[in-house]
Amino acid sequence: MMIREPLIFDISGTEKKAFSMPELDVPERKDLLKDIPSREEIEDFPQISEIEIVRHFTRLSKTNYCIDEGFYPLGSCTMKYNPKVNEKVAALDGFTSSHPYAALDVNQGNLEVLKTTEKLLQEITGMDAFTLQPSAGAQGESVGMMLIRACLEDRGDPRKIVLIPDSAHGTNPSSAHICGYQVQEVKSNESGTIDVDDLVKMLSEEVAAVMITNPNTLGVFENDIKRIADIVHAKGGFVYMDGANMNALLGICRPGDMGADVIHLNLHKTFSTPHGGGGPGSGPVGVKKKLEPYLPVPLIEQNEGIYSFNYERPKSIGRVRAFYGNFLVVVKALAYILSLGAEGLKEVSEIAVLNANYIRKKLEGIYHLKYSTPALHECVFSDKFQKKYGVQNLDIAKRLIDLNIHPPTMSFPLIVHGALMIEPTETESKRDLDMFINAMQQIAEEAREDPKILKSAPHKSYVRRLDETYAARNPILRWQPTQE
Amino acid sequence: MNYISLSDKDKKEMLDEIGISTVDELFTSVPKNIKLKRLLDVPAALSEPELVDKLREIAEKNKNAGLLSFLGAGAYQHYIPAVVDYLSSRGEFVSPYTPYQPEVSQGTLQVIFEFQTLICQLTGMDIANASLYDGASGAAEAVLMANRLTRKEKILVASTLHPQYRQVIKTYTRNLGLSIEEIDFVNSGKIDTEQLAKKIDEETAAVVCQSPNFFGIVEDIQTISNIAHKKNALSVCVVSEPISLGILEPPGKLGADIVTGEAQAFGMPLSFGGPYLGFMACSKKYLRQFPGRIAGQTKDVDGKQGYVLTLSTREQHIRRERATSNICTNQALCLLRATMFLETLGKCGLRDMATHNLYKADYARQKISEVKGVEARFSGTSFNEFVLSFNRPWVEIESSLREKLIIGGYDLQKDYPGLKNCALFCVTEMHKKEDIDKLVEILDEILRQ
Numbered sequence: 001m002m003i004r005e006p007l008i009f010d011i012s013g014t015e016k017k018a019f020s021m022p023e024l025d026v027p028e029r030k031d032l033l034k035d036i037p038s039r040e041e042i043e044d045f046p047q048i049s050e051i052e053i054v055r056h057f058t059r060l061s062k063t064n065y066c067i068d069e070g071f072y073p074l075g076s077c078t079m080k081y082n083p084k085v086n087e088k089v090a091a092l093d094g095f096t097s098s099h100p101y102a103a104l105d106v107n108q109g110n111l112e113v114l115k116t117t118e119k120l121l122q123e124i125t126g127m128d129a130f131t132l133q134p135s136a137g138a139q140g141e142s143v144g145m146m147l148i149r150a151c152l153e154d155r156g157d158p159r160k161i162v163l164i165p166d167s168a169h170g171t172n173p174s175s176a177h178i179c180g181y182q183v184q185e186v187k188s189n190e191s192g193t194i195d196v197d198d199l200v201k202m203l204s205e206e207v208a209a210v211m212i213t214n215p216n217t218l219g220v221f222e223n224d225i226k227r228i229a230d231i232v233h234a235k236g237g238f239v240y241m242d243g244a245n246m247n248a249l250l251g252i253c254r255p256g257d258m259g260a261d262v263i264h265l266n267l268h269k270t271f272s273t274p275h276g277g278g279g280p281g282s283g284p285v286g287v288k289k290k291l292e293p294y295l296p297v298p299l300i301e302q303n304e305g306i307y308s309f310n311y312e313r314p315k316s317i318g319r320v321r322a323f324y325g326n327f328l329v330v331v332k333a334l335a336y337i338l339s340l341g342a343e344g345l346k347e348v349s350e351i352a353v354l355n356a357n358y359i360r361k362k363l364e365g366i367y368h369l370k371y372s373t374p375a376l377h378e379c380v381f382s383d384k385f386q387k388k389y390g391v392q393n394l395d396i397a398k399r400l401i402d403l404n405i406h407p408p409t410m411s412f413p414l415i416v417h418g419a420l421m422i423e424p425t426e427t428e429s430k431r432d433l434d435m436f437i438n439a440m441q442q443i444a445e446e447a448r449e450d451p452k453i454l455k456s457a458p459h460k461s462y463v464r465r466l467d468e469t470y471a472a473r474n475p476i477l478r479w480q481p482t483q484e
Numbered sequence: 485m486n487y488i489s490l491s492d493k494d495k496k497e498m499l500d501e502i503g504i505s506t507v508d509e510l511f512t513s514v515p516k517n518i519k520l521k522r523l524l525d526v527p528a529a530l531s532e533p534e535l536v537d538k539l540r541e542i543a544e545k546n547k548n549a550g551l552l553s554f555l556g557a558g559a560y561q562h563y564i565p566a567v568v569d570y571l572s573s574r575g576e577f578v579s580p581y582t583p584y585q586p587e588v589s590q591g592t593l594q595v596i597f598e599f600q601t602l603i604c605q606l607t608g609m610d611i612a613n614a615s616l617y618d619g620a621s622g623a624a625e626a627v628l629m630a631n632r633l634t635r636k637e638k639i640l641v642a643s644t645l646h647p648q649y650r651q652v653i654k655t656y657t658r659n660l661g662l663s664i665e666e667i668d669f670v671n672s673g674k675i676d677t678e679q680l681a682k683k684i685d686e687e688t689a690a691v692v693c694q695s696p697n698f699f700g701i702v703e704d705i706q707t708i709s710n711i712a713h714k715k716n717a718l719s720v721c722v723v724s725e726p727i728s729l730g731i732l733e734p735p736g737k738l739g740a741d742i743v744t745g746e747a748q749a750f751g752m753p754l755s756f757g758g759p760y761l762g763f764m765a766c767s768k769k770y771l772r773q774f775p776g777r778i779a780g781q782t783k784d785v786d787g788k789q790g791y792v793l794t795l796s797t798r799e800q801h802i803r804r805e806r807a808t809s810n811i812c813t814n815q816a817l818c819l820l821r822a823t824m825f826l827e828t829l830g831k832c833g834l835r836d837m838a839t840h841n842l843y844k845a846d847y848a849r850q851k852i853s854e855v856k857g858v859e860a861r862f863s864g865t866s867f868n869e870f871v872l873s874f875n876r877p878w879v880e881i882e883s884s885l886r887e888k889l890i891i892g893g894y895d896l897q898k899d900y901p902g903l904k905n906c907a908l909f910c911v912t913e914m915h916k917k918e919d920i921d922k923l924v925e926i927l928d929e930i931l932r933q
Contacts, residue, residue, distance in 0.1 A: 004788060004789060005594070007594070007597070007598060007601075008598055008827050009598075009601065015832075016830070017830060017832060017833065018565070018567070018827075018828045018829075018830060018833070019565050019828050019829050019830065019833040020833065020836075021833070021836040021837060021840055021913065024839075024840060024843060025916060025917040026843050026844050026846075026847035026917050026920070027843065027847060028839075028843055029842075029843055029846055032842055032843075032846060032865060033731065033842075035865040036702040036732065036865045037702070037705070037706070037732060037733035037738060038731050038732060038733060039731060039732065039733050039734065041831060041835070042605055042606060042729075042730065042831055042834065042835070043605060044605060045602070045605055045826075045830060045831035045834065046602075046826075046827045046830050046831065047830045047831050047832070048827065048830060050567060050828070053567055053571075053824070053827055053828050054567060054570075054571065056827075057571045057574075057577075057595075057824060058571070058574075060590070060591035060594055060595060061571075061574045061576035061577055061591050062576065062591070063588075063589075063590040063591045063594075064576040064577065064580050064588065064589055064590070064591035064592055065580060065585075065588035065589070066575055066576050066577075066578070066579040066580040067575075067579040067580065068575030068576070068578075068579045069575070069576070072580075072581070074581050074584075077581050079581055080487070081487050082578070082579055083485075083487055085532050085535060085536065087573070087578075088536065089535065089536060089539035089540070089543075092539065092540060092543040093543070093549070094540075094542075094543030094544055094545075094546040094548065094549070095543050095546065095755060095756065096753040096754065096755050097548055097549075097561075097753060097754055098546050098548050098754060098755070098756045099548070099553055099555045099559055099561075099754050099756075099891070100559050100754070100756050100757030101555050101557055101559065101894050102548060102553070102555060102891055103882075103886070103891070105547065106546060106547045106548050106551070106891070107546055107548075107756065108545045108546065108547075109542045109543050109544065109545030109546035110546060110756045112542050112545060113542060120526055123524055123525050123526055124524055124526070135617035135618065135621070135758070135759075135815070136617065136811070136812065136813035136814070137812065137813060138800070138810040138811055138812045138813070139617060139621070139810075139811075141810065142810055146655070146658070146659065149659055158659075169801075170799075170800040170801040170802070170803075170804045170807070170812075171800050171801075171810050171812050173800075173804040173805035174800035174803075174804060174805055174807045174809070174810035175810045176805065177805035177806070177807075177810075178656075178659075178660075178810055179659045180659035180660055180661075183804075183805045220513070221513040221514050223513050223514070223515055225518070226515065226517065226518055249514075250524075251520060251523065251524050252511055252514060252519065252520060253514050253518045253519050253520050254518075254520060257518050257520070258518050266813075268813065272487075274578045274579050274817075275579065275580065275581045275582070275813075275816075276577070276578055276579075276816050276817030276818075276820075277577060277578075277580050277581070277582065277583060277589070277592035277595075277816040277817060277820065278581070278582035278583065278592070278614070278777070278813060278814055278816030278817075279582075279615070279759075279813045279814045279815045279816045279817065279818070280758070280759035280813075280814075280815045280816075280817060280818055281813040296655070317655055317658065318651050318652070318654055318655035318658070319620070319648055319651040319652050319655055320621070320652060320655055320656070321617055321618050321620050321621050321652060321758075322558060322618050322619060322620035322646070322648040322649065322652065322746070322757065322760075323558075323559070323618075323648070323756070323757025323758055323760075324756060324757050324758065325757075325758055326758040326759040327755055327756040327757055327758045327759075328755050328756075328758065328759060329758075329759060331539070334539075335535055335539055337526060338527060338529075338530050338535055338538060338539075339485045339486075339529060339530050339531075339532070339535050340485070340486055340529055341526060341527065341528050341529030341530075342523040342524040342525070342526050342528075343523065343529070344485075344486040344529050345524055345526065346523065346524070347486055347488060348486070348488075350507045350510075351488050351490060351495075351507075353507070353510045353511065354490075354495065354498055354499070354502075354507055354510060355490075355498075357502050357510055358498040358501060358502060361501055361502045361503075362501070373513075374510075374512065374513050376510070376511070376513070397585070398587065401585065401587055401588055406585065406588065407585050409584075410584075412801075426487075426488055427487045427488065427489060428489060429489035429490065429494075430489075430490060430491075430494040430497070430498065432489075456785070458587050458588075461587040461588060462587070462588075462590050463586070463587055463590055463784040463788050463790040464587065464784040464785050464786055464788070465587065465784060465785050466586050466587065466782050466783070466784045466790045466791075466792050467782045467783055467784070467785075468586075468782065468792050468794065470782050470783065471780040471781065471782035471792045471794040472780070472794050472795055472796075472797070475771065475778075475780050475794060475795060476780055476781040476782075477597075477600055477611050477612075477778055477779070477780050477781075477794075478597070478600050478601040478604050478610075478611065478612070479597070479598070479601040
């Protein structure tokens with residue numbers, strides 16, 4: 001077992017340095033510090049040498065599991081391989097050293113990146129216009145809902161309710177709530193799709209929108225989507241499509257052709273930009289013409305080869321973040337789309353779906369599959385068969401760590417009790433898929449033969465099972481000088 | 485170039501296993517009438533060398549190479565130590581997901597814990613979160629948090645808060661029935677505290693001000709906080725240039741209840757505005773209404789110290805529509821860079837960097853003020869930015885500077901019509917004395933014409 005790497009504060013010394021400034025070449029005016037509330041020092045701030053910094057972070061890095069190391073079938077998260085060339089082009093000096101407020105003629109390349117990406121995303125999704133400003137999927141969702149509300153307000157009736165399936169991600173209701181809407185839950189039917197009859201009953205002139213994830217969080221395509229959209233539109237409402245699972249649909253079908261009025265994408269899922277341990281992501285929002293006037297400012301325009309920003313958008317909802325979004329993330333996504341081309345994009349979804357269905361076929365019968373409906377890019381099993389041995393999804397997940405595989409998403413979607421949500425993505429080799437399948441088979445066997453080994457897993461990780469309840473009840477959220 | 489790892493043989497074996505003969509059969513659940521019957525109309529696939537050429541060509545359309553820039557206004561050029569780029573590009577940091585499985589994510593989690601501590605030390609607050617998207621959304625989240633805590637709906641915002649942050653606050657609150665009123669500034673460049681005292685009442689949830697403010701001037705946070713507290717409102721302090729915290733008294737010691745802002749200055753290149761790093765810190769009594777992810781310390785079954793994401797009952801994946809924020813993915817890799825940046829600079833390095841900014845900006849302001857036709861607009865003490873008022877339209881001066889390969893300051897007139905012919909200049913440790921002298925000389929030349 002590895003020795004625990006201490007907190008930097010516990011190895012900090014005195015008068016040690018990993019950085020020094022050049023000699024000051026202008027007058028030193030210490031008197032200025034008297035005019036402002038200034039501090040003597042930053043108490044307990046680290047003082048450490050350069051090699052100690054390098055070793056600290058190198059050691060810490062080794063305690064992380066990552067996609068570069070192995071299979072990472074985290075459902076709904078699309079943990080595909082992140083091409084290294086995308087990192088290289090995003091690090092080009094022309095991009096990284098450009099100031100967001102520099103004059104337009106200095107930043108034409110950046111605007112070209114943004115406009116080109118918008119156009120490509122329009123074609124891929126069948127939507128009419130895009131904003132790349134949202135920093136991640138959840139911010140994209142709230143932007144999408146704000147656009148709907150702004151349009152309805154323009155019609156003189158903002159309405160009150162947003163309908164969301166019970167299988168939806170938690171950000172959906174939260175985003176709708178931020179826009180001042182009440183959330184009502186639509187039940188899933190026995191196929192795991194939206195119960196259209198239930199939806200029709202709930203629809204009224206008070207419903208602003210229905211938020212639909214397609215394919216949904218079970219990986220199942222909502223095949224009534226067009227009909228649902230028609231019904232919602234007939235009542236004057238909007239269809240919001242959560243595009244988190246777009247990895248199943250590239251070149252297969254397009255939200256814009258299914259009746260979606262607004263969608264968001266996650267560039268850090270479908271378009272391969274790295275997750276970075278939790279961001280930065282990017283959550284572009286695409287809309288149909290009728291919602292375009294409300295998009296955040298600025299919009300990018302191109303006239304005779306010259307790009308410019310348009311701020312003259314009286315109906316715009318305004319800005320949702322400073323500047324123009326997570327620009328370098330967009331550069332990586334653009335590079336990804338350009339490297340794949342039309343056939344490559346389609347192949348992404350085909351192989352993502354093939355890989356998921358292969359896993360599903362191999363594990364069916366070994367793990368319980370609540371919904372037998374054909375699914376696309378992911379499959380959701382549960383721990384029902386293992387429960388009789390006292391084994392839960394958590395135990396299965398933790399045992400996978402011992403077998404050097406990242407656990408699937410657990411306990412989500414909420415409609416599957418004890419869920420294990422598996423999304424292999426298209427980039428995995430058959431060898432890695434088989435290794436995962438074998439590991440899952442071994443665990444199912446261990447559940448029968450030796451459940452203790454699962455209950456106490458993981459055994460080989462840097463730390464073993466951590467007490468999350470203790471952490472929440474006794475919050476220690478920072479280092480303190482008295483701590484030993 | 486694609487990134488698929490299956491051979492045709494693999495595919496065949498897998499299809500056989502599934503019991504179908506073509507991949508198309510996997511998509512039968514997609515109704516025919518919405519299937520795309522053509523290939524997507526996107527450019528032909530590029531090989532890696534072609535892709536690099538293509539992107540390099542686009543990057544070179546940015547004409548920033550060789551220009552001397554004095555732009556700041558919420559996006560700052562600072563030196564980034566080599567170790568930051570080197571260490572932060574490790575796949576172990578770049579390519580994992582959010583640390584949902586703590587046993588295999590201790591690196592990311594410990595870094596978050598260290599970051600939270602560093603932010604607390606810098607801001608003088610009890611607790612900090614694991615980042616927000618950027619400074620603007622941080623300011624907006626602080627307003628929402630103040631509304632939840634006080635159940636009051638009036639927000640007073642300093643007009644010296646970054647204009648884009650004010651716009652984002654408006655967007656975030658537009659459907660929630662909050663009223664936003666602005667407080668003017670006075671000739672020192674600080675906010676009008678008399679006006680604040682008049683406008684504030686018991687219905688006020690929060691007073692939001694920025695320090696150093698958008699004009700670069702250090703605000704009197706203690707006075708502002710006192711005024712806020714008298715009416716049971718919260719004092720929210722926004723910091724968009726956090727290098728200043730290397731020398732300034734932490735806002736937490738000056739009465740601020742919530743400190744939020746933009747930490748791009750801690751190791752993020754300018755990158756046309758993103759990805760940057762929003763941060764937020766507050767007093768521990770507000771923990772239950774605090775937005776965003778938080779890492780906490782705990783122990784494993786063997787008693788070994790470790791870290792987990794904690795207090796998630798505040799968050800959307802548990803609480804759904806009643807969550808304190810809808811944020812999920814944040815800016816983790818930027819947080820990592822900031823942690824590396826701060827730990828590398830350390831106690832002395834950050835202070836030295838901050839004082840260099842202070843002295844260099846002051847030197848520039850002094851020197852430019854000696855030039856005829858331009859003067860410093862405000863009398864307050866600034867950190868690394870200052871406002872210059874010219875005797876002719878700023879756009880003329882800006883284009884003359886460009887001819888001399890200088891990017892001048894930020895045009896203030898568009899956001900502040902009263903600040904006619906005024907521009908905001910930023911000088912950091914990246915500017916050598918010669919750079920400043922060159923600016924002074926060229927301004928003198930331009931203004932003599």
